[in-house]
Amino acid sequence: MNDINLSSFLDWIRQINGGNIVPEIPDEKSEISLPSKNVALYFQPLAKGAKYFFFADLGDTQNIEEAIADIESITIHKRSEWIAGEGPHPSDSYIIYFWEIPDFTENVSKEIIKLEENEFTYKKYVFYYTLSEYEAFCKWLGNKTDNKLNQNILRTIKGENIESAAMSFLLRLLIKIPCIPLSFQANELPDYDELVVQNILGIQDNEQKNRAKDLNQLLLQCWDENLSPEEIANRIIDDFEE
Structure with a gap:
C-alpha cells in the first residue's frame, strides 16, 4: 500500500474548479460529512433538487467486490445518517472510484465496464491509474511554477505529449470527473x-x-x-x- 489518498485527488479537482469541488459553490456549503476518510460527498443545489457527487478511494485493492461493498455500507445502507428523506436517486447522483491498478489488462477493463454499466443507486465512474502514471503526473506537476493545476488546464498543457504517462493521467482525470466542466x-x-x-x-x-x-x-x-x-x-x- 502506498501513500496515495483521496485528499490528493480532491485537491486537484479543487484546483481545476477554482478552489471548490463543485464549481462556484464553497466546499463548506456543499460538503456532507461522512464517517470515513476514504469516502467524500458533495452536493450541487439545483432549481429542483440537487446533484450528489461521491468520491471513493479503492486504493490498490485486488478484491474489487469487497472494497465496493465496504463503500456501499456507507453510501447506501447508512445514508439516513447523512441526509434526510429518501436521499439521492440514480438520475441525480454520481460516484467516482479512484483505483490503483498494477497494469491496464483485459480483466481490469472488464471489471471497470461491469462496474460503470451498473447504474443502480448512482452513476459510476472509475478513475483507474497505475503507480507509474501517478508518479509521472506528480513529477510533471512538481515542475510547474506554482505546483498546481488551474481552471485553464486545457491550455496549460500546450506543447505536452498527450500520450505520456503524466498526460494520460491528467486527461483521464478531466474525463472521469463529472463535476469538472470543460472550458470549451x-x-x-x-x-x-x-x-x-x-x-x-x-x-x-x-x-x-x-x-x-x-x-x-x-x-x-x-x-x-x-x-x-x-x-x-x-x-x-x-x-x-x-
Missing part, C-alpha cells in the same frame, strides 16, 4: 479542429497532429450520436488505450 464547446468555437491541434494541444509534430485530429473527430462523432457523458468518456479512454 465545439459549436461555440470557430475552426475548432485547428484550435484543438494548435491552441489547446500546441502540437507541431505531424504524427501527433494526426493523433489530435483523430481525437477531435471522435469527439464530434460522439456529439453527433448524442452519446451520454459516460459513453463519450469511455470511448475516448478506449481510443487513448489503443
Whole structure:
C-alpha cells in the first residue's frame, strides 16, 4: 500500500474548479460529512433538487467486490445518517472510484465496464491509474511554477505529449470527473479542429497532429450520436488505450 489518498485527488479537482469541488459553490456549503476518510460527498443545489457527487478511494485493492461493498455500507445502507428523506436517486447522483491498478489488462477493463454499466443507486465512474502514471503526473506537476493545476488546464498543457504517462493521467482525470466542466464547446468555437491541434494541444509534430485530429473527430462523432457523458468518456479512454 502506498501513500496515495483521496485528499490528493480532491485537491486537484479543487484546483481545476477554482478552489471548490463543485464549481462556484464553497466546499463548506456543499460538503456532507461522512464517517470515513476514504469516502467524500458533495452536493450541487439545483432549481429542483440537487446533484450528489461521491468520491471513493479503492486504493490498490485486488478484491474489487469487497472494497465496493465496504463503500456501499456507507453510501447506501447508512445514508439516513447523512441526509434526510429518501436521499439521492440514480438520475441525480454520481460516484467516482479512484483505483490503483498494477497494469491496464483485459480483466481490469472488464471489471471497470461491469462496474460503470451498473447504474443502480448512482452513476459510476472509475478513475483507474497505475503507480507509474501517478508518479509521472506528480513529477510533471512538481515542475510547474506554482505546483498546481488551474481552471485553464486545457491550455496549460500546450506543447505536452498527450500520450505520456503524466498526460494520460491528467486527461483521464478531466474525463472521469463529472463535476469538472470543460472550458470549451465545439459549436461555440470557430475552426475548432485547428484550435484543438494548435491552441489547446500546441502540437507541431505531424504524427501527433494526426493523433489530435483523430481525437477531435471522435469527439464530434460522439456529439453527433448524442452519446451520454459516460459513453463519450469511455470511448475516448478506449481510443487513448489503443
